Amino acid sequence: MPHPSGGRRQAWLPYALVGPLLALIALFVLYPMAHGVRVSLYDSRDLVPRPDEFAGLANFAWLWRSPATVKSVRVTVLYVAVTTAAATLIGLASALVLNASFRGRALFRAAVTIPWGTPLVASALIWFWMFDPQYGVVNYGVRLLGLGTQGIAWLISPQWALPAVMTVDVWRTFPFGTLVLLTALQGIDPDLYGASAVDGAGRTAVFRHIVLPSIRPSLLILGLLYTIWGMKRFDTIWILTQGGPADATNVLSVFIYREAFRNFRVGQASALALVGAGLGLLAAIAYFALEKRDEHG
């Protein structure tokens, strides 16, 4: 609610209130972004581009031709799509279960949501030990279930490393979905259920015609946030695999960091960063379009 009186008297006041925050963001987010665009146009091995190194779009052409980029984009899209879908679905399933009323519900809810409060680096450390090829509890589980007798070298196998780092991500982020969807489920008008009971609608019909439409906005927001977070994920992947083996987990954020701080190809890294930012923006636009279409029926 705006102040009708206070607002008119001092038109400059809101700007003065927002100003310090905007200054901080301008200096440490917007300015670096703009500088990144500039660096991407230079053939720069050092972190400060010189005029004689101006390369135009050569860095982008290099990216376009490089198989590593193609692979990285593919891994990123796969990573984001799978983790978003899995975290949303597991979040939804757990929220539906926790929405029932039963004794000890708060305790179960705390246990389900505990991963979300675990620091990323602690999660990486825990799962590093759990994925240990010889003594890890994951391989113990695999043997116990009779799925294999030889241990899988999760983090150093080109085949399993990506599913392994995705597992850590989904484990860490699904509880956020649980909480968001639980809130949405509890906001559904109880009368709707009553009416459907009178109509004799089955469980599936109630879910499709009452529950799903009610929580649709929350599902969309969740999808957007998971997509953004997935694109940003760096810490756990860097700690567990550094993008390897054979680039199997080389998502864009890891690729950018490797190019800049391991291979010192700063110009290319900045070009790559722009590709990453572009992908993020595309995802955001897609979600907003979806939301708009939803609003207009």
Added chain:
Amino acid sequence: MSMGRAWRTVPGLTGTYLLAGLFAVGAAFPLYWMVVAALQPGRELFSYPPRLLPRLGELGVFGRLFATQPMLVWLANTVLVATGVALISVGLAVLAAYALSRFRFPGRTGIQFVLLLTQMLPSTVLIVPLFILFRQLHMLNTRTAIVLAQAALVAPIAVWIIKAFMDTIPVEIEEAALIDGCSPLAVLGRITLPLAAPSIVAAFAMSFFEAWNVFVYALTFAPDRELWVSAVGLASWIGELTTPVEIMMSGAVVFALPSVVVFLALQQRLVGGLSAGALH
């Protein structure tokens, strides 16, 4: 109220408990396993089948952790950085949230878009230019560099948490004070801030623990060993093969515990703020 749960997903109470138990165990097991691994004599960690219960007599591992690792230095650096980030981001966020909640002014939508934009970029996109910037400012290898860069990323989330709460405070209370001749700033200080205190506490905790996590900024802008935060220190154990597993896990326990406790206490408000931010 209980009518709201008349619709059950799962048939029967037993099914509900079974499924809820499955989710709870799946989610909590890795943390349980961390504690089990911390509280075991080294050789037992490498036995087959693995011991599934912790040995509560092995608490001495925490003594060894602090004796053999610079854990105290890392924690002190982490607390310094996290406090700095929380103070700056919440301080600026309170002012901005008040403006965005209580005033309609040209550029308001644009500002909210910029806040959203800051959340969409991977930190690695910003890291090269920020590295250049901090080198020019002679701020490499300072904790201040970590604090400023991290605060700029965290502050928008703090704005959303506080603004979402301020939006629910009836404006009439403030109107009365304005008519009595108070300035809007005095109203903010004497009326709105005390009323919004719960959200400010939540935003502070959120900022603090976002910064508690800070890794890649700390790794890049302050690589000197004596400036390492816990996340950088803990991550350095992986792959160096000299730190015993039980020490690694006891470090993870010490590092994770405060964060887990606070998130469990505040989760509802934090979730509300994050999804409210994405909505507008």
